Amino acid sequence: MDTDDIIGEILDKIRPTEEERAFVESLMMELKAIAEETIESLGLDVKPHFVGSLAKDTYLAGDHDVDLFLTFPLDTPLEKLREKGLELGKAIAERLDLYEIAYAEHPYVRARYRGVKVDLVPCYDVKSWRDVRTAVDRSILHNRWVLENLGGRNDEVRLLKRFLKGIRAYGSEIYIRGFSGYFAEILVIKYGSFLEVLKNADFMLRQKIIDPGNWLKREYELAMKTVRREAEADKPLIVIDPVDPRRNVAANLGWEKYGRFYFKAYQFLESPGEEFFFPKGQEVEDYLAELRKKGTHLVTLAFDAPNLVEDVLLPQLERSARGFEKALSREGFNVLGWNVGRSSGKAFIMLEVDRRERERVKIKPGPEFFTERGWDFYRKNERVWIRGKRLFAEKRVKENVIDVITELIEKNQVGLGKGIREAIKGADVLLNYVPKELEDEAYLFLSREKWNLKG
Amino acid sequence: MDTDDIIGEILDKIRPTEEERAFVESLMMELKAIAEETIESLGLDVKPHFVGSLAKDTYLAGDHDVDLFLTFPLDTPLEKLREKGLELGKAIAERLDLYEIAYAEHPYVRARYRGVKVDLVPCYDVKSWRDVRTAVDRSILHNRWVLENLGGRNDEVRLLKRFLKGIRAYGSEIYIRGFSGYFAEILVIKYGSFLEVLKNADFMLRQKIIDPGNWLKREYELAMKTVRREAEADKPLIVIDPVDPRRNVAANLGWEKYGRFYFKAYQFLESPGEEFFFPKGQEVEDYLAELRKKGTHLVTLAFDAPNLVEDVLLPQLERSARGFEKALSREGFNVLGWNVGRSSGKAFIMLEVDRRERERVKIKPGPEFFTERGWDFYRKNERVWIRGKRLFAEKRVKENVIDVITELIEKNQVGLGKGIREAIKGADVLLNYVPKELEDEAYLFLSREKWNLKG
Known part of the structure; x- marks a missing residue:
C-alpha cells in the first residue's frame, strides 16, 4: 500500500462518522442549555464556552471528552471565581449523571453525561494574553486561534494526533513530556499537512524557533525573552504561543519524545504502514x-x-x-x-x-609491616600477609x-x-x-x- | 614449657648425634681420599675443599649434603678450569654411586655416595676477594670466615636455620628470596645467639646495615658503593659480606620473607612453641x-x-x-x-x-540523535533508544x-x-x-x- 492508501484507511478509522458528529453536536447543545439554565437560576454573569478538540472539531473518532469552560467577567475577584465557579459546576453536574471534584490550580467539577466525561472549569473571560490570570484562561484564546487558522485541515490534525499516539509521543503532561493537541494543531497550520509535518521533523529542530503568531515582529522584547529563557533551558523546540508571546507551547516537550517523533517520522516516510498509527500490542515475552x-x-x-x-x-x-x-x-x-x-x-x-x-571478600591493603600502623593492622586482622613491604588482609563485605x-x-x-x-x-x-x-x-x-x- | 625447655627439645632433634657425626666424618674422609687419589692419577694441581654446612659443622641432623670444591690454581685459564673441572668431577664420580651433570655458571657433577648428595664443584683457589673470578669461588672464603668467627655457637646457628625453615623463610634462591645458611651464621656471630637474633628483628631493620667485616672502615669507598647500590634497590637489609665488600649477603632477601621472620620472631618471643621449628602440616580443607x-x-x-x-x-x-x-x-x-x-x-x-x-550486555552511549553520527548509530544498532538528547544501544559483550x-x-x-x-x-x-x-x-x-x- 502506498502512503495515500494508508492515510485513507487511517482516516476511515479516526474521522468521526456523521452519526457520531450528530451525537456530539446534540450532546454539546444539551450541555449548553443545561449550563445556561443553571447560570440563570443562580443569577450569575457567566458564559459557557466549549474548548478542546471537540470544540475545534479535531477530536478522534470515539474520543469525546468535553471541556466546558465557565467564563467569569475579568473584574471578578479570584476568591469569588473559585467559590462561585465550584458552586456553579456542582449545580450543573447535579443535572448530569455523576460527578466528582478534581484539583488543578483551582478545584473543578468532573462529571459524566451520556457516557462522556465532562469537565466543568471556571475561568476568566479573557480577550487577550494581557488578561490571562489563571492557567486555564488561555484555552479560550487557543480555541479561537485554531478555529480562525485551521482552514479545514481538521483531518490532518487527526492524522498527526493519531500518529503521535501510535508512536507514544502524545501528551504534554510533565510525566509524559510529549506533544499536546494544541501543538499538533499549530504544526499542521504551520506546515500545511500531516505529511509535511513529518517531512519537517529534522528542519524544525534545526530552525528551533516556530513563531506562527509573528511575535518576534509584533512584540520583539517579550518574545525574545521567551526564546532566551527556553533556549537556556535547552528545550528541543521553542514554539511561541500565537496567543501569548510569553509562553513556549512546546515547553513540556522532552528530547526523548521529540526523538521518537524524529525517527518514527523518518521510518514512516521511508516505509509507511498502519502500525505507526495503530501499533500492534507490543509482543510481550517472558x-x-x-x-x-x-x-x-x-x-x-x-x-x-x-x-x-x-x-x-x-x-x-x-x-x-x-x-x-x-x-x-x-x-x-x-x-x-x-x-x-x-x-x-x-x-x-x-x-x-x-x-x-558482589564478592564476599575484599583484599584490604595495609601499611608497611615494620611501622606502628603495621602492628595495628597485624593485630586487628585475621588473615594477614605481606606483598612487597606492605601488609594485606581479607575483609568480608556485604x-x-x-x-x-x-x-x-x-x-x-x-x-x-x-x-x-x-x-x-x-x-x-x-x-x-x-x-x-x-x-x-x-x-x-x-x-x-x-x-x-x-x- | 618455657623458652629454654623448648630450645632444649628442639636441639635434641636437630643436633647430630655422635653416631651421625662419626658417619659424616668417615664420609668426608673417604671422599677426600677418593678425590685426592683421582687428582693424583690425573696429574692435576688441584686441592679438594669441603665447604657448606657440613664443613662448618652447622648442618642439621639428617641433612648431609656434601659440597666438595675442587680448587684450581689462580693462573688456570677459565676454559681449562671448566674443562678439567668437569673431567675431574666425572672421574671422581665414577668411583661413587651415580651422578649427573648439573648446570650453573659452569657445569658441575652432582653425585650420590652412601645415600648422600655430593656436589663436585670446580673453582679457583682464592685467598681474598680480589681473586674471586667465578660465582662459587667465594664459598671457600665464607667457610674460612665462619670457622674463624663462630666460636662454638654452632647449635645457635642450627636453631636459627631450623626456625627459618619452620617459618618458610629459608633459602636464598631467587624464587624463594629467603635467608641463606651463610646469612644465618653471620647473624648468630653478630648478635651472639639464636634468641638475640630474634630479639633484634626490628632493630636490624632500622639499622639497615650490618658490617661484620668492618669494611666501612677498611674499604670505605667500595663498601659505600655497595650500600648505595643496595639501598637504591630498596633491599630490606644490607649485609656487607665479611669476605667481600662488594657484596650484600642479603641481596636476595625479599621484604616478604623478612616480614615473615619479623612477625614470627615476635610471635615466638611472645609465646614460644615447637611448632615454629616444626610446623604441623598445614591443615588443608576442601x-x-x-x-x-x-x-x-x-x-x-x-x-x-x-x-x-x-x-x-x-x-x-x-x-x-x-x-x-x-x-x-x-x-x-x-x-x-x-x-x-x-x-x-x-x-x-x-x-x-x-x-x-560479567554482564552479557553493556549499555553503549551514542551521539546526539539529530547528528550525522546519530544516524550512523541508529542504523548500526538493533535496540536503540533516547535518553535526554543522546542515543543509547545495547552491546553484547564476551x-x-x-x-x-x-x-x-x-x-x-x-x-x-x-x-x-x-x-x-x-x-x-x-x-x-x-x-x-x-x-x-x-x-x-x-x-x-x-x-x-x-x-
Missing part, C-alpha cells in the same frame, strides 16, 4: 527468559503508591531511581538501566543490575544486592524523592521476580522494547 | 568449600612446564600472573590474588577472581571469564613471561576446578594460609 538471555538481574522495589498525582509521583520515582543507580555503583553494582511507574495502586522502581552478588539495597535505605545513603521516601522504606525489594501485574512491564523494560526506536 | 564460602572464583591455567630451572621459571610465571591481573581488570574482572608454581611437571597460574561472568582469558591470550593482550608465552597459549584454562595434584595448593592459596602470618 521477562525471566529475557533476564537469562541477557545474564543480568532485575531488582524491583514495589510499594503502596502514596496519594500523589502522576505529575508529582513520576518525577519523584525517577529521582529515586537515579539515587539507587548512583548508590549501587558506589557499592560495586553496575546499573544498566532503570524503569519506574505505577500499576494498580503499586508504585515501582525497577533496576537492571549486572550481577546479583554480599547480595538486596542486602546492599536494604542497608543503603536503612542508612539513608540513597538520594530519594521527598514525597516517597517513607513509602520506599517500606518497599518490598524483589530480586529476579515481579508480581504478576508487573510482568509485562518488566519484559518491556529489560528488552528495551519500551523505548526501542526500532521496536 | 578448596571448593573455601570458594563457596568466599563467593569468589578460581581460574587455573595449567600447562607443561617448559624445561627451565626454578630461578627462571618462577619469575616468568609471576610476571605472567601480573599480566593476567592487569588485563582482566581492564576487562571488568577483579583479581583478588594470584598464585604460581610447578607441581609434578605442570606449571600453573591461579587467579582468584570476583565473578565468573561473557565468561574463561572466554575472556582465551580471547586475551589469542589476541596477545596479556603481558606474559617470555620463556613461557608459547606454553601458556596451550594451557588448559580451568574454572573452579583443579587437577587432583593441585587441590592442596588451591586451598592454601584461596584461604591465604599459604601466606597468612597468623597461620
Whole structure:
C-alpha cells in the first residue's frame, strides 16, 4: 500500500462518522442549555464556552471528552471565581449523571453525561494574553486561534494526533513530556499537512524557533525573552504561543519524545504502514527468559503508591531511581538501566543490575609491616600477609544486592524523592521476580522494547 | 614449657648425634681420599675443599649434603678450569654411586655416595676477594670466615636455620628470596645467639646495615658503593659480606620473607612453641568449600612446564600472573590474588577472581540523535533508544571469564613471561576446578594460609 492508501484507511478509522458528529453536536447543545439554565437560576454573569478538540472539531473518532469552560467577567475577584465557579459546576453536574471534584490550580467539577466525561472549569473571560490570570484562561484564546487558522485541515490534525499516539509521543503532561493537541494543531497550520509535518521533523529542530503568531515582529522584547529563557533551558523546540508571546507551547516537550517523533517520522516516510498509527500490542515475552538471555538481574522495589498525582509521583520515582543507580555503583553494582511507574495502586522502581552478588571478600591493603600502623593492622586482622613491604588482609563485605539495597535505605545513603521516601522504606525489594501485574512491564523494560526506536 | 625447655627439645632433634657425626666424618674422609687419589692419577694441581654446612659443622641432623670444591690454581685459564673441572668431577664420580651433570655458571657433577648428595664443584683457589673470578669461588672464603668467627655457637646457628625453615623463610634462591645458611651464621656471630637474633628483628631493620667485616672502615669507598647500590634497590637489609665488600649477603632477601621472620620472631618471643621449628602440616580443607564460602572464583591455567630451572621459571610465571591481573581488570574482572608454581611437571597460574561472568550486555552511549553520527548509530544498532538528547544501544559483550582469558591470550593482550608465552597459549584454562595434584595448593592459596602470618 502506498502512503495515500494508508492515510485513507487511517482516516476511515479516526474521522468521526456523521452519526457520531450528530451525537456530539446534540450532546454539546444539551450541555449548553443545561449550563445556561443553571447560570440563570443562580443569577450569575457567566458564559459557557466549549474548548478542546471537540470544540475545534479535531477530536478522534470515539474520543469525546468535553471541556466546558465557565467564563467569569475579568473584574471578578479570584476568591469569588473559585467559590462561585465550584458552586456553579456542582449545580450543573447535579443535572448530569455523576460527578466528582478534581484539583488543578483551582478545584473543578468532573462529571459524566451520556457516557462522556465532562469537565466543568471556571475561568476568566479573557480577550487577550494581557488578561490571562489563571492557567486555564488561555484555552479560550487557543480555541479561537485554531478555529480562525485551521482552514479545514481538521483531518490532518487527526492524522498527526493519531500518529503521535501510535508512536507514544502524545501528551504534554510533565510525566509524559510529549506533544499536546494544541501543538499538533499549530504544526499542521504551520506546515500545511500531516505529511509535511513529518517531512519537517529534522528542519524544525534545526530552525528551533516556530513563531506562527509573528511575535518576534509584533512584540520583539517579550518574545525574545521567551526564546532566551527556553533556549537556556535547552528545550528541543521553542514554539511561541500565537496567543501569548510569553509562553513556549512546546515547553513540556522532552528530547526523548521529540526523538521518537524524529525517527518514527523518518521510518514512516521511508516505509509507511498502519502500525505507526495503530501499533500492534507490543509482543510481550517472558521477562525471566529475557533476564537469562541477557545474564543480568532485575531488582524491583514495589510499594503502596502514596496519594500523589502522576505529575508529582513520576518525577519523584525517577529521582529515586537515579539515587539507587548512583548508590549501587558506589557499592560495586553496575546499573544498566532503570524503569519506574505505577500499576494498580503499586508504585515501582525497577533496576537492571549486572550481577546479583558482589564478592564476599575484599583484599584490604595495609601499611608497611615494620611501622606502628603495621602492628595495628597485624593485630586487628585475621588473615594477614605481606606483598612487597606492605601488609594485606581479607575483609568480608556485604554480599547480595538486596542486602546492599536494604542497608543503603536503612542508612539513608540513597538520594530519594521527598514525597516517597517513607513509602520506599517500606518497599518490598524483589530480586529476579515481579508480581504478576508487573510482568509485562518488566519484559518491556529489560528488552528495551519500551523505548526501542526500532521496536 | 618455657623458652629454654623448648630450645632444649628442639636441639635434641636437630643436633647430630655422635653416631651421625662419626658417619659424616668417615664420609668426608673417604671422599677426600677418593678425590685426592683421582687428582693424583690425573696429574692435576688441584686441592679438594669441603665447604657448606657440613664443613662448618652447622648442618642439621639428617641433612648431609656434601659440597666438595675442587680448587684450581689462580693462573688456570677459565676454559681449562671448566674443562678439567668437569673431567675431574666425572672421574671422581665414577668411583661413587651415580651422578649427573648439573648446570650453573659452569657445569658441575652432582653425585650420590652412601645415600648422600655430593656436589663436585670446580673453582679457583682464592685467598681474598680480589681473586674471586667465578660465582662459587667465594664459598671457600665464607667457610674460612665462619670457622674463624663462630666460636662454638654452632647449635645457635642450627636453631636459627631450623626456625627459618619452620617459618618458610629459608633459602636464598631467587624464587624463594629467603635467608641463606651463610646469612644465618653471620647473624648468630653478630648478635651472639639464636634468641638475640630474634630479639633484634626490628632493630636490624632500622639499622639497615650490618658490617661484620668492618669494611666501612677498611674499604670505605667500595663498601659505600655497595650500600648505595643496595639501598637504591630498596633491599630490606644490607649485609656487607665479611669476605667481600662488594657484596650484600642479603641481596636476595625479599621484604616478604623478612616480614615473615619479623612477625614470627615476635610471635615466638611472645609465646614460644615447637611448632615454629616444626610446623604441623598445614591443615588443608576442601578448596571448593573455601570458594563457596568466599563467593569468589578460581581460574587455573595449567600447562607443561617448559624445561627451565626454578630461578627462571618462577619469575616468568609471576610476571605472567601480573599480566593476567592487569588485563582482566581492564576487562571488568577483579583479581583478588594470584598464585604460581610447578607441581609434578605442570606449571600453573591461579587467579582468584570476583565473578565468573560479567554482564552479557553493556549499555553503549551514542551521539546526539539529530547528528550525522546519530544516524550512523541508529542504523548500526538493533535496540536503540533516547535518553535526554543522546542515543543509547545495547552491546553484547564476551561473557565468561574463561572466554575472556582465551580471547586475551589469542589476541596477545596479556603481558606474559617470555620463556613461557608459547606454553601458556596451550594451557588448559580451568574454572573452579583443579587437577587432583593441585587441590592442596588451591586451598592454601584461596584461604591465604599459604601466606597468612597468623597461620
